[in-house]
Every structure is written in C-alpha cells, then in structure tokens.
Amino acid sequence: xxxxxxxxxxxxxxxxxxxxxxxxxxxxxxxVVCGDTGCTVRGSRELAAAIEKILSEQGLSDRVELKVTGCxxxxxxxxxxxxxxxxxxxxKVQPSDAGEIVEKTVxxxxxxxxxxxxxxxSGLPVACAYDIPFYKLxxxxxxxxCWYINPLDIYDYIARGGYAALAKVLxxxxxxxxxxxxxxxxxxxxxxAGFATGLKWEFCRSSPGEEKYILCNADEGxxxxxMDRSLLEGxxxxxxxxxxxxxxxxxxxxxxxxxxxxYPTAVLKLEEAVRQARELGLLGKDIFGxxxxxxxxxxxxxxxxxxxxxxxxxxxAEGKVGEPRQKPPFPADVGFRGKPTVINxxxxxxxxxxxxxxxxxxxxxxxxxxxxxxxxxxxVGKVKNTGLVEVPFGTTLRQIIFGIGGGIKGGKKFxxxxxxxxxxxxxxxxxxxxxxxxSDLAQAGSIMGSGGMIVMDEDTCVVDVARYxxxxxxxxxxxxxxxxxxxxxxxxxILDRIIAGNGSVEDLALLEELAVTVKDTTMCGLGQTxxxxxxxxxxxxxxxxxxxxxxxxxxxxxxxSLFRYRIDEDLCAxxxxxxxxxxxxxxxxxxxxxxxxxxxxxxxxxxxxxTCALDAITKD
Amino acid sequence: xxQMTLNGLRVEVEEGMTILEAARFYGINIPTLCYHEGxxxxxxCRLCLVEIGPSGQSKLVSSCTHRVEEGLxxxxxxxxxxxxxxxxxxxxxxxxxQSRVIQDLASKYHVTRVRFTPRYEDCILCGLCVRMCxxxxxxxxxxxxxxxxxxxxxxxxxxxxxxxxxxxxCMYICPACQSRCQGPQExxxxxxACLNLDQPCLNYFDDNMCFMDPCVACELGxxxxxxxxxxxxxx
Numbered sequence: 083x084x085x086x087x088x089x090x091x092x093x094x095x096x097x098x099x100x101x102x103x104x105x106x107x108x109x110x111x112x113x114v115v116c117g118d119t120g121c122t123v124r125g126s127r128e129l130a131a132a133i134e135k136i137l138s139e140q141g142l143s144d145r146v147e148l149k150v151t152g153c154x155x156x157x158x159x160x161x162x163x164x165x166x167x168x169x170x171x172x173x174k175v176q177p178s179d180a181g182e183i184v185e186k187t188v189x190x191x192x193x194x195x196x197x198x199x200x201x202x203x204s205g206l207p208v209a210c211a212y213d214i215p216f217y218k219l220x221x222x223x224x225x226x227x228c229w230y231i232n233p234l235d236i237y238d239y240i241a242r243g244g245y246a247a248l249a250k251v252l253x254x255x256x257x258x259x260x261x262x263x264x265x266x267x268x269x270x271x272x273x274x275a276g277f278a279t280g281l282k283w284e285f286c287r288s289s290p291g292e293e294k295y296i297l298c299n300a301d302e303g304x305x306x307x308x309m310d311r312s313l314l315e316g317x318x319x320x321x322x323x324x325x326x327x328x329x330x331x332x333x334x335x336x337x338x339x340x341x342x343x344x345y346p347t348a349v350l351k352l353e354e355a356v357r358q359a360r361e362l363g364l365l366g367k368d369i370f371g372x373x374x375x376x377x378x379x380x381x382x383x384x385x386x387x388x389x390x391x392x393x394x395x396x397x398x399a400e401g402k403v404g405e406p407r408q409k410p411p412f413p414a415d416v417g418f419r420g421k422p423t424v425i426n427x428x429x430x431x432x433x434x435x436x437x438x439x440x441x442x443x444x445x446x447x448x449x450x451x452x453x454x455x456x457x458x459x460x461x462v463g464k465v466k467n468t469g470l471v472e473v474p475f476g477t478t479l480r481q482i483i484f485g486i487g488g489g490i491k492g493g494k495k496f497x498x499x500x501x502x503x504x505x506x507x508x509x510x511x512x513x514x515x516x517x518x519x520x521s522d523l524a525q526a527g528s529i530m531g532s533g534g535m536i537v538m539d540e541d542t543c544v545v546d547v548a549r550y551x552x553x554x555x556x557x558x559x560x561x562x563x564x565x566x567x568x569x570x571x572x573x574x575x576i577l578d579r580i581i582a583g584n585g586s587v588e589d590l591a592l593l594e595e596l597a598v599t600v601k602d603t604t605m606c607g608l609g610q611t612x613x614x615x616x617x618x619x620x621x622x623x624x625x626x627x628x629x630x631x632x633x634x635x636x637x638x639x640x641x642x643s644l645f646r647y648r649i650d651e652d653l654c655a656x657x658x659x660x661x662x663x664x665x666x667x668x669x670x671x672x673x674x675x676x677x678x679x680x681x682x683x684x685x686x687x688x689x690x691x692x693t694c695a696l697d698a699i700t701k702d
Numbered sequence: 703x704x705q706m707t708l709n710g711l712r713v714e715v716e717e718g719m720t721i722l723e724a725a726r727f728y729g730i731n732i733p734t735l736c737y738h739e740g741x742x743x744x745x746x747c748r749l750c751l752v753e754i755g756p757s758g759q760s761k762l763v764s765s766c767t768h769r770v771e772e773g774l775x776x777x778x779x780x781x782x783x784x785x786x787x788x789x790x791x792x793x794x795x796x797x798x799x800q801s802r803v804i805q806d807l808a809s810k811y812h813v814t815r816v817r818f819t820p821r822y823e824d825c826i827l828c829g830l831c832v833r834m835c836x837x838x839x840x841x842x843x844x845x846x847x848x849x850x851x852x853x854x855x856x857x858x859x860x861x862x863x864x865x866x867x868x869x870x871x872c873m874y875i876c877p878a879c880q881s882r883c884q885g886p887q888e889x890x891x892x893x894x895a896c897l898n899l900d901q902p903c904l905n906y907f908d909d910n911m912c913f914m915d916p917c918v919a920c921e922l923g924x925x926x927x928x929x930x931x932x933x934x935x936x937x
Binding site for chain 2: 386556557558559560563564565568569571575602603604
C-alpha cells in the first residue's frame with residue numbers, strides 16, 4: 083500500500099497522485115463489477131468472487147485488476163460488468179460466465195457476444211458502453227467517476243483527481259472567493275427546492291457567531307429514488323470533499339452527515355471513507371497545513387421520511403423527534419444546536435469539487451441560464467431502460483424518457499410521468515417537451531424534487547396513482563400540522579369514495595379546494611407539496627376523474643369497483659381454464675358449453691383474464 | 703421599533719413581536735386554536751395564517767411563529783386567507799364537532815356547511831396540554847406519541863405517569879373537550895346558532911378590514927334573520 087502518512091501541505095497531494103499514476107494505466111486490463119444494491123441482489127457479489135477465483139487460479143491476479151464499484155447506472159440490465167480497455171459492457175452476467183469473459187475478452191481480446199447489449203432498433207450488439215444510447219445521450223459529469231473507483235479506497239479517488247479541489251481551495255482561495263465561485267457557477271441545491279447554493283453559504287457565513295455547522299442531507303426517502311445512495315456508495319469521498327469545502331467557505335468546524343438507517347451499505351462506506359480521510363489528515367486539525375479544522379460525524383436516521391425536510395433533519399440530528407418547525411428563522415441563522423447551519427443534499431456536495439476543478443464558467447456552460455450543471459434522475463416505472471440517468475438541466479422529458487429510457491415497455495402508450503417523488507406532479511404527454519428545470523417543472527404543477535422520475539403507461543389510472551402517493555404521504559406525515567394530517571386524510575377519503583364508484587362531480591370541486599388548502603396552509607415542504615399528485619392529475623387528467631364520478635367507469639381498467647370482467651361467448655372455446663383458476667368459484671359452465679362469470683361472487687382479481695389463451699375475457 | 707404594513711395601515715411595532723401579537727395589539731382579531739399567551743408558539747393549528755409579501759409573490763405563514771420585520775406587508779383577512787381559514791374550520795368541524803370552541807369559530811367565521819363525514823374525535827392535537835404541562839406546570843408528564851394520523855397525546859408507554867400530579871392543567875386549557883352549549887338545538891355536526899356574528903364586510907374590503915369585534919353585523923339585525931334578508935337583497 084502507498085504511504086499512509088498525513089498530507090501536510092497541498093503539494094503532498096500532488097506527490098501522492100504522482101505515485102499513484104499507474105492506477106490510471108489505461109492499457110492494463112481491468113474488470114469492473116457493479117456492487118450496487120440492484121446488481122448485488124442479482125448476484126454481482128458471486129460474480130466478483132468467481133472472477134477473483136479464476137484470476138488467482140490462472141495466476142492473472144497481478145496482471146488483471148478486478149474492481150467492485152458503485153452503481154454503473156444501467157440497473158435494468160444487471161448484474162453489469164465493464165471490461166477495460168475499451169469499456170465493454172456486459173449485461174446480465176452470471177458467475178458461470180466469469181471463465182468465458184476472462185478467457186476470451188481479457189486474454190484474447192474477443193467479445194462474448196451473447197452478453198452484449200443489443201440495440202433494439204438495429205438488432206445489432208453494441209460493445210462499448212459509450213456507444214449504447216442509454217449512456218451516449220447522458221452527460222455523466224458526476225457519475226462517470228463511479229465507474230473507475232473502488233469506493234472503499236481513498237487512493238483510487240485521489241488518483242483520479244480527488245481532493246484536488248480541496249487542495250486548491252485551501253492552498254489560496256478565500257472563503258469569499260469560494261462562495262463567489264459557487265454563485266457564478268449557478269449551482270442550485272439538488273435536494274428539491276433548488277435554492278442557490280452560493281447564496282445559502284453566504285447567508286450562513288454572514289450570520290453572526292463563531293460556531294457554525296455543515297449538514298449533509300442523506301435522508302433520501304422518495305419511493306423509487308436512489309441517486310444519493312448511489313453517490314454515497316459509489317463515490318463517498320466526493321461528498322466529504324464537498325462538505326469540507328463548504329465548511330471552509332462558511333467557517334464551520336464540524337459537520338454532520340444525516341443518513342437514513344435503511345442505507346446500511348452507504349453508512350459502512352461512508353464510515354470507511356471518513357476513517358481514511360482522517361488518516362490522511364483530510365479531516366481533523368489543520369487540514370493541508372492551512373490552519374483550518376473540520377471533522378464530521380455520521381448521524382443515522384430512524385426511518386422517518388419527513389426528516390429529509392431540513393428543520394426536521396436538524397431536530398433529528400440533535401437527537402430529538404424529527405418534526406419540522408416554521409421557517410423563518412432559516413437554518414442559516416438558527417440551525418443545528420441553534421447555530422448557523424448550511425444543509426445541502428448529497429448530490430449538491432458532489433457538485434462542489436467539480437465546480438472548483440472546472441471553474442464556474444466551464445461548469446455553467448452545461449445546464450440552463452438559471453441552473454448550472456447536470457442533474458441525476460432515477461428513471462423507473464414502465465420504461466424500457468430503467469436506471470440512473472444524468473443529464474444537463476434543460477434536457478426535455480422526452481429526451482430522457484424516449485431517448486435515454488428507450489420508450490415505454492411492451493409497446494404500450496405513454497400516459498404520464500411523475501417527477502419529484504411522491505410530492506411531485508404527474509405530467510401528461512403534452513408536457514413532454516418541457517425542459518427539466520426547477521422553475522419550469524414548478525410552473526407545470528410538478529416539482530424537481532430530488533430527482534425521482536416514474537414513468538406510467540396507459541394501464542395506469544391516475545386517480546389510483548394519486549391515491550397511492552397520498553397514502554404514502556399520510557403514513558409519513560409527522561402529524562404536527564392540522565392541515566397536513568387531517569387534510570391528506572380527507573383527500574384520501576374523497577379519492578377512496580371516487581375509486582369505489584361513489585363519487586360525485588361535487589367531490590371533484592371539494593377535492594380541488596381541499597388540495598389547494600393543504601398546499602397553501604401547511605408548515606413544511608412535505609405538506610406543501612403533498613397535494614401535488616392530486617392537483618396535477620386534476621389539472622391534466624380531469625376527463626379521467628369525470629369518467630370515474632359521472633360515468634362510473636375507470637378508463638384504464640384499474641379501479642375494481644368500476645369495471646367487470648366479461649366472457650365473450652363467441653370467443654370462448656369452453657376449455658374451462660378460467661373456472662379452474664378462479665379463486666372465488668365465480669365462473670360456471672353454461673348450458674351452451676361456454677363459461678359465464680357470476681358477478682355476485684367475482685372479486686375482480688383478473689386471474690381468469692390472465693389465464694384465457696383466446697383473450698375471450700375482457701374488462702367491461 | 704419596526705415599521706410594517708398591517709392590513710393597508712402603516713404601523714410601528716416592537717421588535718421581536720410576532721405578527722399575531724402585533725395584530726392583536728392593534729385590535730385585529732386572528733383566530734387561533736393552538737396559541738396561548740403563556741406558552742411557547744407551536745404553529746400547528748394553522749388558523750392564525752396571514753398573507754405576507756407583495757401580492758403576486760405572497761405566501762401564507764402562521765402569524766404566531768413569524769416575527770415582524772422591517773417593511774413587512776401583512777394581510778390578516780385577505781380573500782385568500784379567509785378562504786383557507788374557512789376550509790380549515792370546516793375540517794375542524796368535521797374532526798371534532800362536539801367542541802364548543804370550534805362551533806363558535808364556525809359561526810364567527812361564517813362556516814355554514816360541513817362537506818366531510820363527521821368523526822367526533824376527542825383531540826385536535828393542538829399541543830396546548832403538552833406545553834401547559836411542560837412549561838407552566840413543570841410536569842412533562844405527557845407528550846406526543848406516534849406519527850401522522852396515529853399521532854396522539856400520551857404518557858410515556860401509555861401507563862400512568864409518575865410525573866403527573868393530576869393538576870388538571872391539561873384539561874383546563876383543552877379547546878376540544880369544552881362541550882357545546884346546551885341550547886334547544888339538535889346535536890348536528892354544525893350548530894351555527896350564533897351566526898349573527900357574520901361579517902358581511904369581508905366580501906367588500908379585502909385589505910382594509912373593519913376592526914370592530916364583534917362586528918356591526920349583529921347590530922344590523924339578529925343572526926339568521928339578517929342573513930336571510932341580505933341574501934334576498936332586502937337589507
């Protein structure tokens with residue numbers, strides 16, 4: 083292992099990087115296995131073990147490097163594996179494929195064609211990851227590093243230019259210059275609200291008092307969102323570096339990373355990263371000999387979604403019950419332990435070293451006029467290519483869903499996309515050319531949120547979707563504000579009524595009035611955005627609501643009280659498979675030799691329709 | 703002293719005051735359920751909402767927690783505020799119709815319908831009792847347990863608390879357990895018997911409300927009769 087002595091001055095870092103130069107050797111064969119949760123579940127750990135075994139058996143361990151990294155991004159096709167040189171992407175790799183990969187690709191420089199990604203349009207295999215549309219259309223400024231580094235090894239990060247931004251900052255930039263750089267870069271908080279990071283730091287810096295804090299919000303809780311986890315697991319040192327720079331800029335000596343307990347791997351990697359950074363003197367007293375002290379502690383959440391809200395997070399980190407409080411005063415004035423505090427999201431901190439390294443001008447050359455840089459989205463739902471997607475601000479939803487995402491699964495039609503997690507809005511096809519940006523999304527009735535993106539196809543009922551998200555928010559509301567606690571509950575009551583087929587047209591007006599009240603009157607961000615699923619679906623899919631309340635019909639065929647299954651007697655061959663499958667015993671043979679459903683007994687489970695080989699059973 | 707605009711009037715208030723205190727100082731009545739002068743502000747009932755900021759970019763904040771600032775523009779009874787407040791009162795009525803405090807609020811703010819199924823809950827979780835116990839009685843015997851719609855006021859682990867001295871402070875301050883007046887009316891979710899406190903001016907003077915409380919409506923004619931007349935255009 084390389085020298086583990088403290089880095090006393092910025093020049094030591096350059097020296098260390100020089101010694102680590104052979105880690106960047108692009109000609110050296112390197113096998114990269116994705117170690118992120120999705121791929122691990124599908125067996126990437128076994129795959130890595132199998133490769134390791136084969137390498138040592140064949141005596142290749144010195145010549146070929148095996149690396150288990152963070153998320154490689156294309157989660158749909160996991161377990162993923164990259165082979166360098168050439169960035170050859172193998173998908174759905176099983177441990178049994180290890181031998182073939184080593185033998186062919188590593189030793190003979192041949193491709194294992196059956197493991198390659200196939201382009202759906204041309205039907206041809208694509209070898210290089212950078213040529214796959216999913217990756218080609220992205221701008222992976224933040225995620226790229228995750229392909230090359232072992233998150234448990236600080237030297238990997240340093241070899242790739244890690245902590246250089248910190249050295250630059252501590253080697254001669256004033257805190258004011260750092261803040262000015264962030265402002266000029268138009269870096270905006272990636273947690274959801276999109277507040278200008280430089281401005282936030284400036285407020286905190288100019289707030290009176292010696293004692294200040296930096297908090298990292300790693301309490302990512304949106305269903306279907308995992309970008310912060312991927313960053314923490316794939317590149318934890320970048321988060322630390324961002325935090326240290328932020329601390330220097332605002333004058334903080336202590337930081338807290340508030341991370342949800344449901345991310346055990348991220349916690350482990352972060353703890354290891356902190357340990358390694360301390361060992362090299364990148365955390366602790368007198369960092370880089372600049373006289374600046376900073377250290378972080380890791381605080382684990384207890385499972386409340388609302389603790390992602392900054393004032394609730396502060397209380398959580400203080401060991402109190404995680405409940406928001408009314409702002410102002412903002413955390414920049416009264417925050418952690420009552421002192422001025424900056425709270426930024428994981429992704430924001432990862433952007434910070436990038437801004438310093440690239441310089442503000444280059445950084446904000448990607449993105450829009452108001453928001454610089456890129457944003458990571460979690461593309462999930464009924465889309466062909468699910469995974470982690472990084473694009474510049476200003477990319478349209480269509481580019482993300484149909485370009486990178488490859489369109490809708492199973493030849494179905496696109497219906498809506500929910501951006502920003504449970505508190506976001508559902509946007510219809512007409513809004514697909516909307517540019518992804520904080521203000522544009524808000525205008526359209528949705529939010530950026532932390533970057534969840536759930537795609538829905540024509541088989542989705544928007545009323546049901548609104549109910550689903552409200553149910554999530556109901557169980558996650560802290561219950562302090564009357565308007566949020568009772569408001570969401572009553573919204574659900576109305577939606578339940580509509581879905582059960584007992585709704586009226588007046589219910590829609592009441593739903594809207596109540597939703598606006600909840601949005602307008604609640605204290606914290608959770609409550610204020612909780613009505614978005616209802617308001618946005620009412621705005622864009624009112625016809626569907628009307629069909630539910632007026633015609634008592636669910637156009638998507640989801641709400642079970644609003645449709646029945648019917649057997650087309652002309653198509654029915656009388657095989658009886660449906661009757662066998664029916665758990666309620668509701669399907670009986672008729673005198674004419676075909677089958678009929680007894681609607682008094684039918685539970686509308688749909689087992690019969692799935693069974694019928696002739697598609698004779700339809701929704702009515 | 704801080705200069706601010708309160709319902710269209712330039713006023714001077716003491717620094718450090720909350721908007722609610724400033725408004726009450728100038729005789730403007732803002733309804734509250736979770737506020738009490740002797741306890742720390744909590745901001746949970748949302749009834750004391752006021753609109754701040756220039757129109758177009760205004761937002762609603764709870765006046766009991768928001769401190770006055772130089773140049774702050776506050777509207778305590780704007781159309782938006784009144785609309786939201788009435789909806790909240792309607793929700794309170796549906797939650798806890800047996801409370802006299804809430805019935806009085808309904809009449810005073812002219813809430814004349816309840817479109818939700820009444821639930822007759824015992825508690826609106828305003829937290830007055832919890833703060834009373836901790837801050838005035840130095841008891842800290844009760845607190846909040848659970849989250850969201852399961853939230854409730856309880857002693858630790860739901861067993862009789864050693865800390866509780868049975869002082870009754872919690873019951874004294876509770877707005878939900880004050881029973882409705884025993885009049886001749888039927889026990890419906892909505893009473894509205896004292897609707898004569900109806901404020902007809904609200905529709906006409908958005909920013910500049912009338913400062914009389916109770917308002918002149920009751921002098922113009924008794925309660926429901928006056929309302930019926932005004933609806934027919936005879937008043």
